[in-house]
Each structure stands twice: as structure tokens, then as C-alpha cells.
Amino acid sequence: MKIIDNLDKIYEPFKNAVITIGNFDGVHIGHQALFHEVIETAENIGGTSIAMTFDPHPIRVLKQNGHPPLITLYEQKAELIGRTHIDVLICIPFTREFAALSAEAFVRDLLVSKIGMKAIVVGEDYSFGKNREGNIAVLNAYAPRYGFEVIVADWIRMSKSYADRISSTKIRQLVANGLMERAEKMLGRYYQIRGQVVSGRDRGGKLLGIPTANINLHDELCPKTGIYAVTGECRGKAYKGVANIGYSPTFENHEFTVEVHIFDFNDDIYGEKILVNFIKRIRDEVKFSNISDLIDQIKKDIAAAREILSA
Ligand code: RBF
Ligand code: MG
Numbered sequence: 001m002k003i004i005d006n007l008d009k010i011y012e013p014f015k016n017a018v019i020t021i022g023n024f025d026g027v028h029i030g031h032q033a034l035f036h037e038v039i040e041t042a043e044n045i046g047g048t049s050i051a052m053t054f055d056p057h058p059i060r061v062l063k064q065n066g067h068p069p070l071i072t073l074y075e076q077k078a079e080l081i082g083r084t085h086i087d088v089l090i091c092i093p094f095t096r097e098f099a100a101l102s103a104e105a106f107v108r109d110l111l112v113s114k115i116g117m118k119a120i121v122v123g124e125d126y127s128f129g130k131n132r133e134g135n136i137a138v139l140n141a142y143a144p145r146y147g148f149e150v151i152v153a154d155w156i157r158m159s160k161s162y163a164d165r166i167s168s169t170k171i172r173q174l175v176a177n178g179l180m181e182r183a184e185k186m187l188g189r190y191y192q193i194r195g196q197v198v199s200g201r202d203r204g205g206k207l208l209g210i211p212t213a214n215i216n217l218h219d220e221l222c223p224k225t226g227i228y229a230v231t232g233e234c235r236g237k238a239y240k241g242v243a244n245i246g247y248s249p250t251f252e253n254h255e256f257t258v259e260v261h262i263f264d265f266n267d268d269i270y271g272e273k274i275l276v277n278f279i280k281r282i283r284d285e286v287k288f289s290n291i292s293d294l295i296d297q298i299k300k301d302i303a304a305a306r307e308i309l310s311a
Contacts, residue, residue: 001082005055005091013116014088016047020121021128023168024053026071027080029188030123030156030166035084037121037153042087047118049087053077054094061094068172069221071187076194090115103134104142112146119149126152158185178224178281190231190277193220193258197234197269200259203251208295210302212244212259213269215276222258227282229305230260233275239265242298242305243276249287250294261302280308 004010018041024031035051042049055074059067072080074091081089092098101110106129111117120139128134139150158164166186174183175191183191195215205211213234225246232239241262247254260276282304288294 001086002088003078003091004088005093007090007092007110007114010090010114013114014048014050015116016042016045016118017050017116018042018045018047018119018121019050019052019111019115019117021052022123022126023057024051024072024077024081025057025168026171026187027077028071028166028168028171028186030186032084032188033156034121034123034153035081035086037151039085041119041121041151045118049085050090050115051081051086051088052090052092053081054092056094058094058099061096062099068169070219071168071171071175071191071221073194073218073220076192100130103129103138106134107139107142108146112148117148119151121151121153123153124155172221175221175223175278178226178228180223180228180278180280190279191223192232192275192277193217193222194273194275195258197272197274199270200257201255204259204261207291208298210261210295210298211266212261213274215258215260215274217258223278224281226284227301229279229282229308231277231279231309232260232262234262234269234272235267239263240305240309241265242282242301243278244285246285249285250291261298263302263306282308 018038020034020038022031038051039049057067057070078089111120122136122139126136136150136152143150155165158166171183171186180191195217197213198216200212200214223245228243230241230243232241239262241260243258243260245258247256282301286297288297
């Protein structure tokens with residue numbers, strides 16, 4: 001997949017461009033279905049399959065405060081879109097100026113003239129452009145004028161029920177509630193966070209005999225506090241482990257941490273990048289009245305996680 005993150009680097013229109021546009025937060029199975037429709041349409045007309053997305057996420061630019069945490073930051077999003085075998089990812093640096101573009105200017109000047117769009121694949125509720133004035137009816141009106149086809153893809157649902165539509169909002173709620181297996185079904189993969197290993201309180205290894213890698217999260221969605229069976233990757237090597245997200249209430253300072261105890265592992269990985277896949281939530285965090293009860297419980301968690309991960 002070719003990645004273009006600057007529109008000035010598009011020197012000529014793509015051949016028979018088939019395009020889908022969105023934030024694609026999570027690159028869930030609904031998004032994946034859109035990409036496959038784009039790829040198939042492009043194959044039929046000997047064209048180029050293109051996904052267009054935005055970074056930063058438009059709501060971060062347009063809303064002053066309070067945007068939902070993201071399921072996928074740009075790096076992972078680009079990686080997941082690449083796996084679908086889309087030919088080109090165009091990432092638009094989203095600015096207020098870009099947001100002010102009218103729907104017609106966006107379609108005519110950018111999509112048709114610059115990119116060479118011959119077909120656009122959109123979900124049923126697609127809207128775009130300044131004040132979201134563009135929608136499917138608008139696209140259908142422009143289609144004959146500017147010479148492209150509009151393909152509306154059905155929502156992907158988990159069941160036949162309308163309420164069972166897959167959406168990034170639902171996945172955020174599932175993750176925030178620790179319902180990792182349900183999130184996994186909608187994502188088509190495990191929910192993953194990425195971060196850097198930072199130095200912790202040095203309490204896990206020394207006091208409890210259970211070392212943990214503390215992870216510095218950026219702006220991603222964090223699963224509900226609690227204990228989880230996890231897998232992951234660090235230094236290109238796969239691992240299994242158990243994660244704790246929360247405040248370690250047994251201790252005084254109640255500092256929020258995301259930490260992973262990696263099985264059969266003792267390397268120094270401070271500063272390294274780590275990926276963590278959340279497989280299943282095991283329990284809530286508990287305040288223990290003494291450290292040896294905490295250690296006993298963590299040993300049980302490790303056994304439970306090993307069992308879950310061996311299945
Ligand atoms: N701390 C608590 O206060 N209560 C817990 O229930 C608890 N469960 C944990 C489970 C696992 C699998 C791990 C790795 C840690 C847990 N911790 C818990 C956090 C523990 O106190 C922390 O790792 C050490 O204090 C080191 O920072
Ligand atoms: Mg630690």
C-alpha cells in the first residue's frame with residue numbers, strides 16, 4: 001500500500017480511482033467490508049483502490065474539549081488498512097481550513113479533478129464536507145455531473161437485528177466496560193494498545209516478586225480497570241501475560257497504571273515499544289489487607305491467564 005500524507009504529492013489523477021472516505025477508527029469488520037467493496041470495484045474496472053482518512057481525527061480539531069478516546073491511533077490504523085490490500089491510503093492532515101471546504105468543492109476539486117475518482121463506496125449514513133452538508137443524496141446529484149458512480153454498502157451487523165450494527169462507538173463502549181470478547185468480534189481481531197515501557201515504582205519485582213512492565217498510553221482508549229489475560233509483542237517477539245489496569249488500591253498512592261507481567265521473561269525493556277492484546281477480563285481490582293494475600297491472588301490470576309491463553 002502506498003501512503004500519501006500530503007495532497008501536494010499527488011501529481012496526476014490515479015487511474016480509475018475507486019475511493020472510500022472516513023475516520024475508520026478501529027478498522028472494524030464494517031470498515032473492512034467497505035475496503036473489500038472498494039478493492040473489488042477497482043478490480044472490475046482495472047482501477048486503483050483508495051482509502052481516504054484524516055489525521056488528527058476531525059473531532060479533535062473541531063471540538064474544543066472532550067473527544068472520545070480512539071480505538072486505533074494513526075500508526076495502527078494505517079497498518080490495518082494496509083492488511084486489506086487497498087492500493088493507496090491518502091491521509092489528509094485535518095485542519096479548520098479543510099473542514100470549511102464545501103461538499104461540492106471537496107467532490108469536484110479534490111476527489112474528481114485531483115484524485116480521478118470514478119466510483120465512491122460509502123456506508124448508509126455517510127455525510128461529509130462543511131457542516132456535514134454532503135450526504136448520499138448530494139453524491140447522487142453530483143455523480144452524473146462529474147462522472148462517477150456511487151456505491152452504498154449495507155451496514156454490517158452482528159445479527160439480523162437493526163440494533164446490532166457495528167460501530168466504532170459501540171466498540172468503545174464494549175472496551176470501556178471490559179467486554180473484550182464482544183469487542184473482538186466487531187473488530188475482527190483482539191483489542192490492542194501500544195505504548196512505551198516506562199519505569200514503574202519498582203514494587204512489583206522487588207516487593208511482590210512479580211515484575212511488571214508499566215506502559216505509557218498515549219491517547220488511546222483504555223479498557224476498564226481490572227485484570228486481563230493478554231498476549232503481545234515486544235522487540236518483535238510474541239509473549240503471553242497478564243495485565244493489571246488500575247490504581248493498585250492495596251497501596252497508598254493510588255496511582256493509575258497499565259502494567260503487564262510477561263510470562264517467563266526477565267529482560268530489561270525500559271523505553272521499548274510494546275503491543276498488548278486484551279483477550280479476556282479476569283476480575284476487578286481488589287484492596288487486600290496484606291501483601292501476601294495480593295501475591296496469592298496474582299498467582300491465581302497468572303494460572304487463570306495461562307489457562308485462557310492455552311485454549
Ligand atoms: N494491586 C491491587 O492493589 N489489587 C489487585 O487486585 C491487584 N491485582 C493485580 C493483578 C495482577 C495480575 C498484577 C500484575 C498486578 C495486580 N495488582 C493489584 C497491582 C500490584 O499491586 C502492582 O503490580 C505492584 O504494586 C507493582 O506496582
Ligand atoms: Mg512495574
